[in-house]
Amino acid sequence: MKNYSYRCMVALTLCSIMCLAAIQARAAQGEDQTQHRQLAEVETEGGLKVKSADGDFEFELGGELWMDAAAYQEDEADLGNGTELRRARLSLGGKLFKDWGYAAEYDFGGNDAEVKDAYLQYDGFDALSMRVGSFKEPFSLEDQTSGKATTMMERALPVDAFAPGRKLGIGVISSGKRWSAAAGLFGEPVGVDTKDEGDEGWGAGGRMTYAPLKADRHVLHLGASLAYRIPDDESEVRYRVRPESHITDETLVDTGNIDDVDNTSQYGLEAAYARGPFSLQGEYLQTMVAREAGAVELEFSGWYVTSSWVLTGESRQYKASRGRFNRIEPKGSESAWELALRLSSIDLSDEDIEGGKQENLTLGLNAYVNRNVRFRANYIWVDADPSADAVREQPEIFQLRGEIYF
Amino acid sequence: MKNYSYRCMVALTLCSIMCLAAIQARAAQGEDQTQHRQLAEVETEGGLKVKSADGDFEFELGGELWMDAAAYQEDEADLGNGTELRRARLSLGGKLFKDWGYAAEYDFGGNDAEVKDAYLQYDGFDALSMRVGSFKEPFSLEDQTSGKATTMMERALPVDAFAPGRKLGIGVISSGKRWSAAAGLFGEPVGVDTKDEGDEGWGAGGRMTYAPLKADRHVLHLGASLAYRIPDDESEVRYRVRPESHITDETLVDTGNIDDVDNTSQYGLEAAYARGPFSLQGEYLQTMVAREAGAVELEFSGWYVTSSWVLTGESRQYKASRGRFNRIEPKGSESAWELALRLSSIDLSDEDIEGGKQENLTLGLNAYVNRNVRFRANYIWVDADPSADAVREQPEIFQLRGEIYF
């Protein structure tokens, strides 16, 4: 007979807190719930925004389409020129009874139905928000940055490899004028069910950011995050990553399955500086894998630095309450153009695991036609040393994307 | 050479009736169809409701998110603690030209795309409505009750095991002040295609309900349903059910595949009594499996009784025209709290089939924060006697859910 995991105890406690909060909030609201049929205002910028007359209810419906093409100058491994519907998202969100909110986001690219963000949020407390459902574990500036707002077409090697990503969990978010903090308790991603009815993995993590300098068009951002995880009953982890290009499925670096994993700890340091049209951003990420049965602990790491220059003068918009940047929007009637350079590196070899090392240099050009339409081009010089077996190779990648947001 | 199945003949007849009805209805309407571009009223309660100025057209868009967590105190079988996005629904519905309506509901939980309700409905006749598409066969009070309105987190053992569920079919619905009746002809569920191009199964069923007592906050409901089915060319049926908890995939009772099935007949009796904040509901369901080749007929059955007490005084709302209850909504500004207890039982052993028996006792607590947000907790004591081979076991289950409706 097994005892309850203490996760259950924690969950029960958090649930009680949430319920108590609910009682307190509802009492404080003092509104009769029976009458809320009020005509709403409707706006469209290609999508749909609806707001009730009293402002207590909102509904938004929108989406994204990302259309990619890539050509590979292969070296050793086949990389498969082609096209892809990189994103085909449908997003719903809303606000209810003033303090409650939700997001439900689905992606149908590749003829799958994948759940992205899907959560319930409570904003009734002064100091913080609570969230339950599927959302990203708070880790890494580039991972927390919306795909709408990232500088290059794909996230940097270490971010894609190490960021925990979306899980079903419960979290709290808090912020001030210059800082943000987020923490949470997480289970598995949507759609993952541990084989043979073993217990699922679980983890906890948090991220804090602070902007010592925060003025219009002049920002210095600093942050740190960490994530701790106990894997499911299969006790396995694996780290691998595509070469910052998604059309190919090839992962030139790959640790393979690492068995007998007791827990993993991840750390991230981030900094970003933006002044007028110039911006510099970098992160250092590290993963430690603690194993059972006397096997030595493993350490993998990676970093990137991205510099960007908005040729037409616009500036990246910083959002201190989430500790990240939003997308660039053209001023006036001209498109905004951005030139960017990124150097990224990842090392997945340590002790007995020969995952390989890789360094990418990416040159990027972004054309922000208007708030809703954007085109991108990336050229990537890849230097990959896959492992002791495979030969070192240096393929080159040229990729294009058209994006529409509605 | 095979003759047409008489199903086709029946379908043709029903289709002709529908067409004749269409003609009659359209003539009676007397409206010119060419001009219907009228500005609409829009409301939001977190989702979207749109109504044309003349009331002939309506459109609704909404959805649901259910976020579950469960911990199992296992006895013999592994049951897999974890989390799940139990529902991630997107619902569209509308009314057209006054008498025509439709529903289209999709569920993306678990990273699948499943079609739930998807049908066309005609309400132009005085006495009844006709419906064609994917919808639930009319069987069992708890199965016909929307997931929004059921008392416990999952439906009772016999309901989940025996209810036919959604199929593609054609049906009629009729009602009066105290009664409802529904019947239909059904094929297979969406997404099911019989292997090797065998003919699909088909069936017929109906349900009638009557409320001898129907006053505000005081209801007595009685009902009966039946379902008859001829299986597809593989002539197989199987009954199995999870222990009223969906995160585990384990079914402690399971008949396994039963071959050479000629037809199945199912019967259900239901009763419910609600007075003020108290409610009592129960059903008895039975399935008879008639087999070919001289094999003896099988009989499986089950029942449940649920009692509930809304601590804050609200009452379950009865809808006589559909013979079921709607969700509890908090009055005033406080959350509504409900305490419930359910005993359910199922017997899947008969003759040569050793499916096992199970009894569950569930204690439930529901917090209805507002019309759109709800939290639930269930604690289940399971007593399962899986079959002659497996040992009797008594696991316990604790599960939580956050729900949002928009």
Place this chain on the structure above:
Amino acid sequence: MKNYSYRCMVALTLCSIMCLAAIQARAAQGEDQTQHRQLAEVETEGGLKVKSADGDFEFELGGELWMDAAAYQEDEADLGNGTELRRARLSLGGKLFKDWGYAAEYDFGGNDAEVKDAYLQYDGFDALSMRVGSFKEPFSLEDQTSGKATTMMERALPVDAFAPGRKLGIGVISSGKRWSAAAGLFGEPVGVDTKDEGDEGWGAGGRMTYAPLKADRHVLHLGASLAYRIPDDESEVRYRVRPESHITDETLVDTGNIDDVDNTSQYGLEAAYARGPFSLQGEYLQTMVAREAGAVELEFSGWYVTSSWVLTGESRQYKASRGRFNRIEPKGSESAWELALRLSSIDLSDEDIEGGKQENLTLGLNAYVNRNVRFRANYIWVDADPSADAVREQPEIFQLRGEIYF
């Protein structure tokens, strides 16, 4: 080391053109982009149409449900009587900043999530529109005709077998009062990824149409299309088609995998004549398969002729700018009824490939109840000569459909 495919060069060039166009268009627009929060008008005809006050932004949300049933009088092959949710579509579309538009259409029938149209379109040039994303290659009148508007329940044998269908690509569309022209460059369909990271296939195609006679209720339409394609690294093609009925998965004619394909060329000739309630439409389609390694070129072809008579007097509506017909809409308050007959033929046998031949005669009856609801019935006499191995057979098919558009 492989060189870049010239496809990349072409794509880069087109991309530059698009960007230059973007710059020119944005400059010409002269509007400040920062202020577009204007209240919108909302209409519903069962779905949703939203238009901003200044007309620069639009949003549309709608869908389709098609519910089919079929019974087969089989001859040799099993054909599987049954039902199917033939379509369960969700369509979004919109206009942004006046000249930009998009479509995003998903189909969930059969419990899959399939992307249908998903593209970004630019209409800012006087003479033509540009489109990038997933959309149909321009080929064949019946393929370009929306499923809403086709006369029979399924497209004709040669159209279903040979039409390239939807691919990810980039295209241009132009039109005048009596003519339309479309051309494009195409990759693979959404969801297709060449095995073993081989390069994806690509192709180009175009279609031109002209209406020498174009008056109200009197139209003569002529057109021609072609499509050229280089397959992916697996160098395989296959042509096969269902017997104009989708519930069965059986394809009575099938070339099987044809290897060592170097390229395929497809040609189509189309003509349609409509006068008052009468209409006649036909096409001839041909596919040439050029093979490597000295294997002889293959030629497959097919044709169809459809005649239709709208008993209630309505006429098919011709849209010259897209070179196709739109759906019939009933005038006044009565349903519109249409009787139609189609003879279609396909030959998939040539040289060493014995795909078989088939001829179908279809009698169709359509009831257009109103703009949004339709019922159809088809009776098909099939004459199939599958190949040298299989015996000639003559099954018959009866199928019904209920359709709703919102």
